[in-house]
Amino acid sequence: MPDLEKTDKENFIDIFHRGGGIDKFKPYGEDIFLFDTYVAGTSYIENMENFQEKIEIDTKVKFFREIYNEYDENAIKICLETGEKIGYIPQVDNEIFARLMDSGKYLFGKVYHKEKKGRWWQIGIKIYLEG
Incomplete structure (x- = not known):
């Protein structure tokens, strides 16, 4: 023994x-809420109407860094778990999150608001650091 x-x-x-x-x-055991924002660029996504049934409150979304994005060196693409791109974290909010992701941290989002505003969709997300 x-x-x-x-x-x-x-x-x-x-x-x-x-x-x-x-x-x-x-290390933390629970996911850590960091910030709430919205999905930018939804009006530029082709077939966005087709994705709306997949986007509900508490839908988890994935983030992907686009370090070679020609418009924003801190660009973070937002995709559904099935891989469809739905937009970006707004440029005004993305610098700290880009640095966290570049250092190996896993961030993700959850939808907390969804509303059609004319021809575009307003999608609110909460950003989390995986625990």
Whole structure:
């Protein structure tokens, strides 16, 4: 029995002090709310009307950095989990989030508001840091 206890303690030390398997643990345990904003550029997305049934309150959206975007070096594209692009994080809000993503942090969003405004869709999102 003492050998079993020793092995368990060694594994614990390996995990937390030598980096073995550390990626299996979330440091915070819960996702951390950072900011709320809206999806920019929805009026430029082709077939946006076709995506509306997939966008509901609490729909999770993914963020992707576009470091070679010709209009904004901090551009962050917003996509549905099925891969369809629905817009961008507004340029006025994206610098800090771009830096976080560039440093390896995983950010995502959740829809909290959706409303048709004339010919375009206003989609409010909350930005989270994965815990």
